[in-house]
Amino acid sequence: MEFELERDAFADAVAWTARGLPSRPVVPVTAGVVLEVTDGALLVSGFDFEVLNRIEVPVTDKSPGRVLVSGRLLAEIARALPPKDVRVAVEGNRLAVRCGSARFNLPLMQVEDYPVVPELPATSGTVRGDVFATAVAQVTTAASRDETLPMLTGVRMEVTPDELIFAATDRYRLAERHVPWQPSDDVASRSVIIPAKTLSDAAKSLGSASDVVLSFGSEGGGFIGFSANGRQTLTRLLDGEFVKFASLWPTESTTTAEVEIAPFVDAVKRVSLVAQRFAPVRMSFDENRVQLSAEAEDESSAEEELEVGVTGEPLTIGFNAGYLLDGLTAVKAPRATLSFTTPARPTVITPVTGLADPDTANSTGEQTYRYLVMSMRLRG
Amino acid sequence: MRLVIARCQVDYLGRLTAHLPMAPRLLLVKADGSVSVHADDRAYKPLNWMSPPCSLAEQPDRWTVTNRAGERLIIEIDEVLHDSVHELGADPGLVKDGVEAHLQALLAAHTTVLGAGFTLVRREYPTAIGPVDLLCRDAAGLVVAVEVKRRGEIDGVEQLTRYVELLNRDPGLAPVTGLFAAQQIKPQARTLAVDRGIRCVTVDYDELRGADSDELRLF
Numbered sequence: 001m002e003f004e005l006e007r008d009a010f011a012d013a014v015a016w017t018a019r020g021l022p023s024r025p026v027v028p029v030t031a032g033v034v035l036e037v038t039d040g041a042l043l044v045s046g047f048d049f050e051v052l053n054r055i056e057v058p059v060t061d062k063s064p065g066r067v068l069v070s071g072r073l074l075a076e077i078a079r080a081l082p083p084k085d086v087r088v089a090v091e092g093n094r095l096a097v098r099c100g101s102a103r104f105n106l107p108l109m110q111v112e113d114y115p116v117v118p119e120l121p122a123t124s125g126t127v128r129g130d131v132f133a134t135a136v137a138q139v140t141t142a143a144s145r146d147e148t149l150p151m152l153t154g155v156r157m158e159v160t161p162d163e164l165i166f167a168a169t170d171r172y173r174l175a176e177r178h179v180p181w182q183p184s185d186d187v188a189s190r191s192v193i194i195p196a197k198t199l200s201d202a203a204k205s206l207g208s209a210s211d212v213v214l215s216f217g218s219e220g221g222g223f224i225g226f227s228a229n230g231r232q233t234l235t236r237l238l239d240g241e242f243v244k245f246a247s248l249w250p251t252e253s254t255t256t257a258e259v260e261i262a263p264f265v266d267a268v269k270r271v272s273l274v275a276q277r278f279a280p281v282r283m284s285f286d287e288n289r290v291q292l293s294a295e296a297e298d299e300s301s302a303e304e305e306l307e308v309g310v311t312g313e314p315l316t317i318g319f320n321a322g323y324l325l326d327g328l329t330a331v332k333a334p335r336a337t338l339s340f341t342t343p344a345r346p347t348v349i350t351p352v353t354g355l356a357d358p359d360t361a362n363s364t365g366e367q368t369y370r371y372l373v374m375s376m377r378l379r380g
Numbered sequence: 381m382r383l384v385i386a387r388c389q390v391d392y393l394g395r396l397t398a399h400l401p402m403a404p405r406l407l408l409v410k411a412d413g414s415v416s417v418h419a420d421d422r423a424y425k426p427l428n429w430m431s432p433p434c435s436l437a438e439q440p441d442r443w444t445v446t447n448r449a450g451e452r453l454i455i456e457i458d459e460v461l462h463d464s465v466h467e468l469g470a471d472p473g474l475v476k477d478g479v480e481a482h483l484q485a486l487l488a489a490h491t492t493v494l495g496a497g498f499t500l501v502r503r504e505y506p507t508a509i510g511p512v513d514l515l516c517r518d519a520a521g522l523v524v525a526v527e528v529k530r531r532g533e534i535d536g537v538e539q540l541t542r543y544v545e546l547l548n549r550d551p552g553l554a555p556v557t558g559l560f561a562a563q564q565i566k567p568q569a570r571t572l573a574v575d576r577g578i579r580c581v582t583v584d585y586d587e588l589r590g591a592d593s594d595e596l597r598l599f
Contacts, residue, residue: 022568024568026534026568026571026572026575048571049571049574049575050567050571147564147565147567147582149582149584150582169598171597171598171599172597172598173598174598243599245599248598248599344596346598372598374596374597374598375596376595376596377595377596
C-alpha cells in the first residue's frame with residue numbers, strides 16, 4: 001500500500017478518526033486506525049464496537065492495501081509534520097511516513113484481528129447541516145450523563161414524512177426540537193434512540209456541510225449513520241422504549257413571562273453564585289418585574305430585580321440555576337417566553353420569534369423548540 | 381473498654397519526646413492493651429497513644445505504658461473524674477458491601493426486573509469456583525446465571541464468564557446464558573459483555589428499595 005497527499009488533509013483525517021478511539025481499549029486492535037486505499041481514495045477509520053468514524057480523502061500516486069497502526073501515535077505524528085506533501089508506504093512489516101526531511105516508521109498492528117465493522121444502513125434522507133447542528137445542541141443539553149438508565153443518555157429521534165423530532169430528558173428537564181428534512185421516498189415513520197454524546201460529536205463535525213445524510217435503514221438495523229463532506233459516523237442505537245414524554249408538556253399556563261435572554265441569564269448567573277450546588281434560585285414574578293434571590297446556609301445571600309413582561313397571576317418559584325440556564329441558552333433567540341402553572345409544576349421555555357427562522361420556527365411560524373424544566377421546592 | 385476521664389499530664393519518652401500539660405482528658409484502655417489519650421476534639425484521633433502490644437503499670441497517681449521497644453507513655457493523674465469498664469465483646473466488623481448484598485436480595489425478590497417472565501432458581505447457587513449470585517430461569521425456561529454488582533466493571537464480566545462456562549458443562553443446566561446486573565455498568569464492561577453474549581441490565585437500587593428522593597422530577 002502506498003499513497004501521497006497534502007499534510008493538512010492527512011493530519012485532519014487522522015486526527016478526526018483518532019479522537020473517537022477509546023483511551024483504554026477493551027481489545028488492543030481497537031486502539032488502531034485502519035488506513036485503506038481502494039481505487040477511489042484513502043479511507044481512514046476507527047471503530048470501538050459502538051461507534052465507527054470513517055473519512056475519505058483523495059490521494060495521488062496510490063497502490064491499494066489495508067493496514068492497521070496505532071491511532072494515537074499516527075495522529076501525533078501527522079500533527080507535527082511540516083507543511084509539505086506526505087508520502088505513506090508499507091515497507092515490510094512497518095508503515096513508513098515521509099514528509100520533507102522527516103521520516104517515521106510505525107509497526108503495523110494485526111489487521112486480521114480487527115473486528116468486523118458494521119455496514120452503513122440504507123440512506124434514509126438528508127437534513128440541512130447548520131439546522132442539524134443547532135437542533136442537536138439544543139436537545140442534547142437535556143440528555144442525562146448518568147449511565148444508570150442508559151435510555152436517558154440518548155436522544156430520541158422520531159421520523160415522520162416531513163419532520164425529524166429530536167427529544168431528550170434527564171428526569172429534570174426535557175428538550176424537544178422539530179427539524180424539516182428530505183426523506184428518501186420509501187422511509188417509514190419510526191423512532192430510534194441515539195447515544196447523545198456520539199450524536200453531539202457527529203453534529204459538531206458535520207454541521208458545516210450544506211446537507212447531512214442520515215442512514216438508518218429499516219426497522220431493527222441497530223445502527224444509524226451520519227455522513228457529509230466525506231466523513232461518516234456510524235453508531236449503535238440504544239435499545240428500549242423511550243420515556244412517554246408527550247404527556248409531560250403542560251396544556252395550559254396561569255402565568256407567562258417574556259424575558260430578554262442575555263440580561264436575564266446574567267442576572268441568574270450572578271444570583272446563583274451564592275446558591276449552593278443543590279439550592280434553588282428563587283424567582284418572584286409580579287407586575288412586569290421579577291425578583292431573583294438565592295441564599296446559602298452560611299447566611300450569604302444575593303438579590304436582583306429585572307423588568308420583564310408578566311401576564312397572569314403573580315408567582316414565586318424556585319429553579320436549579322444550571323437547568324434553567326441550559327434552557328435559556330438553548331433557545332437560541334434574543335427573547336424567550338417562560339410559561340408557568342404552579343410552583344410545583346414544570347415550566348416551559350420557548351423562543352420568541354415573529355419570523356420564519358428555520359432555527360426557531362417552521363414555515364408557518366410555529367415554534368420548533370421547547371424546553372421543559374422542573375422547579376425546585378422552596379423552603380421556608 | 382475502660383473509660384477514664386481525668387485531669388492529667390502526659391509525657392512520651394521514646395524515639396521522640398512529647399509533653400501534654402495538665403488538663404482534663406479522656407483515657408481509653410482497650411481490650412487489646414492499647415492506651416490512648418483524647419481531648420474533646422479531632423474526632424477519632426488521640427493526642428497521644430501507645431499501640432499494642434504494650435503493658436500498663438498502674439499506680440494511684442501515675443500510669444506507665446511500656447512497649448517492646450522500651451518506649452514509655454507516662455500519665456500523671458491529678459484527679460479522676462470518671463472511671464468505668466464496659467464489656468463490648470467481639471465486633472461484627474464494618475460491612476462495606478451491604479448495598480451489593482441488599483441489591484442481590486432485592487433482585488431475588490423482584491426477578492422480573494431482570495427480564496419479563498424471569499423466575500428465581502436460587503440465590504448463591506454453589507459451583508466449584510464459588511457461588512453464582514442468582515440462578516434464574518427466563519420466560520422460555522432456560523437457565524440464566526446472574527452476577528450482581530454495584531459498579532459493573534470488566535472483572536465482574538470475567539467472573540460471570542467463568543461461571544457460565546462451568547455451568548454449561550452440566551448437561552442438566554445447559555444451555556446457560558449470562559446476565560450482568562449492576563447499578564452502573566462501565567462502557568468497557570458493557571462492550572465486553574455484549575461481545576461474549578452476556579446481557580447487561582442496569583438496576584435502580586433506590587427504585588427497588590421503594591425509596592425515592594423528595595426532589596421534584598418530571599417523571
